[in-house]
Amino acid sequence: MAEPLISLLLERLATVLSQQVQKEVNLGKGDAEENIHNQQKIRCSFLGSPCFCLNHVVRRRAIALKIKEVSEKLDKIANERASYGLQINRATNEIQRPTTTPFFDESSVSGRDGDKKSVVSVLLAESSQETHGVDVISLVGVGGIGKTTLAQLAFNDAEVTAHFEKKIWVCVSEPFDEVRIAKAILEQLEGSTPNVDELPALLPKVSQSINGIRVFLVLDDVWTENHRHWEQLKPSLASCARGSRILVTTRKGIVATVMGTNHRINIETLSDDACRSIFNHVAFHDRSKVERERLTDIGNKIANKCKGLPLAAKVLGGLMQSKRTREEWEDVLSSELWGLNEVDKDQVEKEIFLPLLLMDDNNLGEASVQTSIQRVRHLSIVISNETSFPSSIHGAKGLRSLLIDSNGYRWLGATLPAVIKQLICIRSLNLSGSSIEEIPKEVGKLMHLRHLNLEGCRKLVSLPKTMCDLCNLQSLDVIRCWSLKELPQAIVKLINLRHLCIYDSGVAFMPKGIGRLTCLRTLDRFLVCGAGENESKAANLRELKNLDGIGGSLEIRNLQGGGIEDAAEAQLKNKKRLLCLELNFDSDSDSDISNLALENNILIEVLQPPSDLERLLICWYRGIGLPNWMMALTRLQELRLFHCSNLEVLPPLGRLPNLERLELQSVGVRRFDAGFLGIEKVGNANINEGEDARVIAFPNLKRLEILYLDEVEEWDGIERRVGEEDATTTSIFIMPQLRELKIYNCSLLRAVPDYVLAAPLQVLDITGCPNLRRRYKKEENGEDWHKISHIREVYIH
Numbered sequence: 001m002a003e004p005l006i007s008l009l010l011e012r013l014a015t016v017l018s019q020q021v022q023k024e025v026n027l028g029k030g031d032a033e034e035n036i037h038n039q040q041k042i043r044c045s046f047l048g049s050p051c052f053c054l055n056h057v058v059r060r061r062a063i064a065l066k067i068k069e070v071s072e073k074l075d076k077i078a079n080e081r082a083s084y085g086l087q088i089n090r091a092t093n094e095i096q097r098p099t100t101t102p103f104f105d106e107s108s109v110s111g112r113d114g115d116k117k118s119v120v121s122v123l124l125a126e127s128s129q130e131t132h133g134v135d136v137i138s139l140v141g142v143g144g145i146g147k148t149t150l151a152q153l154a155f156n157d158a159e160v161t162a163h164f165e166k167k168i169w170v171c172v173s174e175p176f177d178e179v180r181i182a183k184a185i186l187e188q189l190e191g192s193t194p195n196v197d198e199l200p201a202l203l204p205k206v207s208q209s210i211n212g213i214r215v216f217l218v219l220d221d222v223w224t225e226n227h228r229h230w231e232q233l234k235p236s237l238a239s240c241a242r243g244s245r246i247l248v249t250t251r252k253g254i255v256a257t258v259m260g261t262n263h264r265i266n267i268e269t270l271s272d273d274a275c276r277s278i279f280n281h282v283a284f285h286d287r288s289k290v291e292r293e294r295l296t297d298i299g300n301k302i303a304n305k306c307k308g309l310p311l312a313a314k315v316l317g318g319l320m321q322s323k324r325t326r327e328e329w330e331d332v333l334s335s336e337l338w339g340l341n342e343v344d345k346d347q348v349e350k351e352i353f354l355p356l357l358l359m360d361d362n363n364l365g366e367a368s369v370q371t372s373i374q375r376v377r378h379l380s381i382v383i384s385n386e387t388s389f390p391s392s393i394h395g396a397k398g399l400r401s402l403l404i405d406s407n408g409y410r411w412l413g414a415t416l417p418a419v420i421k422q423l424i425c426i427r428s429l430n431l432s433g434s435s436i437e438e439i440p441k442e443v444g445k446l447m448h449l450r451h452l453n454l455e456g457c458r459k460l461v462s463l464p465k466t467m468c469d470l471c472n473l474q475s476l477d478v479i480r481c482w483s484l485k486e487l488p489q490a491i492v493k494l495i496n497l498r499h500l501c502i503y504d505s506g507v508a509f510m511p512k513g514i515g516r517l518t519c520l521r522t523l524d525r526f527l528v529c530g531a532g533e534n535e536s537k538a539a540n541l542r543e544l545k546n547l548d549g550i551g552g553s554l555e556i557r558n559l560q561g562g563g564i565e566d567a568a569e570a571q572l573k574n575k576k577r578l579l580c581l582e583l584n585f586d587s588d589s590d591s592d593i594s595n596l597a598l599e600n601n602i603l604i605e606v607l608q609p610p611s612d613l614e615r616l617l618i619c620w621y622r623g624i625g626l627p628n629w630m631m632a633l634t635r636l637q638e639l640r641l642f643h644c645s646n647l648e649v650l651p652p653l654g655r656l657p658n659l660e661r662l663e664l665q666s667v668g669v670r671r672f673d674a675g676f677l678g679i680e681k682v683g684n685a686n687i688n689e690g691e692d693a694r695v696i697a698f699p700n701l702k703r704l705e706i707l708y709l710d711e712v713e714e715w716d717g718i719e720r721r722v723g724e725e726d727a728t729t730t731s732i733f734i735m736p737q738l739r740e741l742k743i744y745n746c747s748l749l750r751a752v753p754d755y756v757l758a759a760p761l762q763v764l765d766i767t768g769c770p771n772l773r774r775r776y777k778k779e780e781n782g783e784d785w786h787k788i789s790h791i792r793e794v795y796i797h
């Protein structure tokens with residue numbers, strides 16, 4: 001009992017204090033300027049629902065001390081009050097609440113047709129006999145249920161607009177300020193506000209200007225239970241014409257009573273259908289049909305968790321807008337946030353919607369932050385060199401996720417150990433992009449930690465051994481940690497690890513025993529370690545054998561440094577979830593170059609990927625031909641070959657039905673011919689007489705890049721051959737979808753064949769090819785420039 005009471009009082013106090021601080025700042029103008037420069041930009045956000053932005057989280061130390069002092073006094077008062085049996089309600093009301101207006105986005109409303117009808121019909125009905133003056137209608141319901149929305153619907157209804165002579169919208173909120181309300185009414189009636197601040201002077205003016213007019217007054221978000229507040233204002237409204245209406249929205253039934261309500265309308269939660277519709281409207285805004293279809297089923301599940309609260313649906317919808325993959329959506333669905341299932345609605349309202357309603361820069365003081373911070377579950381903060389670390393974080397003992405966006409903040413390394421010690425419940429820690437050089441060993445105590453994101457910590461040189469105690473760790477991301485040369489050996493103890501992301505990091509070898517991490521779903525890079533100083537600590541490629549669950553992207557580096565049997569044992573083709581594979585043969589070892597071609601040929605054959613592979617990159621491969629499995633990759637969309645200097649002959653790539661992008665860079669090919677297109681056997685095909693055959697080479701190719709092919713001269717002759725052979729029965733289509741063609745530094749190439757230029761090309765980019773320039777450049781009177789004149793974008797350099 002005592003704890004909520006104190007936090008309530010502190011919240012009240014904070015508001016008062018922060019107003020005071022604001023006044024001080026305003027008074028000392030010179031100071032204020034400086035304050036803006038020194039302002040600490042701290043963003044707190046409650047992931048998974050509301051965003052809660054605090055600009056002045058850490059204020060002057062003096063104020064913090066003052067708060068401490070006063071809060072002790074308040075403790076005392078609180079105790080006294082309690083001992084007198086006084087009750088204090090509403091922890092939430094004292095915090096500044098946002099202003100509402102009658103304007104809103106009608107397209108995002110759903111499931112309120114019936115409610116709107118009943119409100120409108122009450123507004124338009126004959127006044128009840130016993131009412132003198134004006135009927136009061138109250139909309140009562142919990143926070144986030146859509147009371148304001150319903151009032152807005154009624155306010156903007158055409159019949160309502162026609163029925164009343166004047167419509168007035170006042171956002172009442174807390175505190176109930178009669179002067180402000182009277183002024184707001186006058187402003188909307190008269191178009192100007194009188195220059196008086198005394199209620200006795202204002203009220204007669206209200207009474208006068210409303211006299212005899214049929215008005216519709218909305219008092220949105222009323223909290224006061226003190227009937228005296230209302231009694232002062234109400235008589236001045238009595239002079240309006242019969243049929244006038246006051247519409248009150250409030251969370252509390254008692255408020256409706258105090259306001260002298262004639263009609264009370266209780267707003268119920270929405271149906272799941274309506275909630276889904278709101279959620280979908282927001283979440284799928286700007287998304288393709290395909291995405292929609294892919295995510296709808298999870299979306300429905302998330303929307304069903306909104307408990308019929310439209311605000312929750314909107315907020316969650318907004319959250320999902322930035323989440324693209326199904327996995328991300330599933331993460332939200334299965335996240336801790338839904339622990340709220342068992343708590344009652346009031347609780348939900350307080351924990352989730354209160355911060356949400358604060359969506360603005362409110363002048364909350366530190367005390368309020370301190371009390372709120374204990375309840376914070378998900379927090380992101382932004383700091384920079386010019387600020388100090390927000391000490392209030394130390395109170396955030398309930399944090400489940402923490403994101404520190406530190407902009408190279410130089411003191412983070414010094415601060416981190418103390419912070420980390422506090423985070424006993426933390427599940428997810430994101431320090432990506434920070435300038436830390438090491439992770440404090442205290443991290444090993446965070447037993448609940450599941451996700452550790454260190455992406456782009458370029459100065460990070462090592463990970464502590466204690467990290468290997470984090471038995472619940474599911475993902476570790478050290479992408480682009482260039483200075484990190486080694487993973488701790490004991491990382492292979494983390495048997496729950498699902499995602500190990502080391503792409504583009506400095507990690508020089510894989511720790512021995514990595515094959516034990518059989519839960520791995522992502523392993524984005526495997527470095528083969530040849531003989532050398534690290535051999536005894538390093539995993540052999542054959543350890544991949546046990547990791548059949550890995551999917552997504554995998555780069556294997558230094559393939560040449562390993563043995564052929566090991567590569568075969570890795571059994572890449574069993575990794576059915578793998579979509580993108582990079583095979584990099586590069587090696588520092590000085591193998592005998594003459595043997596390389598043969599060795600590489602055998603090696604690549606045993607590296608057969610799963611047949612569902614979508615993207616393949618092969619680098620520094622010295623073999624003479626591509627592997628036999630290449631043509632089995634019928635789902636391949638992207639094929640890129642870099643630095644394959646011995647590769648003179650290409651297989652019939654034109655037969656890969658889904659290939660959309662082909663890039664050949666520094667490859668030893670000498671000619672593009674019918675074999676490459678996959679049409680050379682057409683003439684001999686078994687075609688029954690009288691039948692038409694269609695052959696399409698590269699049916700889906702959209703982008704073709706030919707770069708640094710020093711040997712290629714010939715890329716023609718195909719039309720003629722085809723012409724001879726297909727005379728009667730076969731139609732041949734070549735690259736019918738090609739949109740973009742790049743040719744760089746192919747100095748011997750003489751011409752681009754007509755079939756390519758006849759494709760629906762939109763972009764043609766020719767650089768460093770003197771022969772082609774002479775032939776196609778208009779400014780050089782190229783003989784064939786007319787063949788490319790239809791292409792929208794042409795670059796010839």
Ligand SMILES: *[C@@H]1O[C@H](CO)[C@@H](O)[C@H](O)[C@H]1NC(C)=O
Pocket residue numbers: 403404405406430431432433453
């Ligand atoms: C981690 O933080 C960075 C910014 O500091 C952000 O871009 C990234 O999306 C965050 N990652 C996750 C998983 O939240």
Ligand SMILES: *[C@@H]1O[C@H](CO)[C@@H](O)[C@H](O)[C@H]1NC(C)=O
Pocket residue numbers: 384385407408409410
């Ligand atoms: C912060 O300070 C460090 C060290 O002096 C510096 O390297 C870094 O660039 C600074 N960050 C910013 C955003 O100025």
Ligand SMILES: *[C@@H]1O[C@H](CO)[C@@H](O)[C@H](O)[C@H]1NC(C)=O
Pocket residue numbers: 485486508509532533534
């Ligand atoms: C061996 O590992 C260390 C990191 O521990 C690395 O710096 C070094 O380059 C590696 N040596 C080789 C030959 O890869």
Ligand SMILES: *[C@@H]1O[C@H](CO)[C@@H](O)[C@H](O)[C@H]1NC(C)=O
Pocket residue numbers: 744745767768769
């Ligand atoms: C590619 O061609 C450009 C333009 O002729 C030239 O400047 C560049 O040196 C060439 N690059 C190579 C690697 O040959």
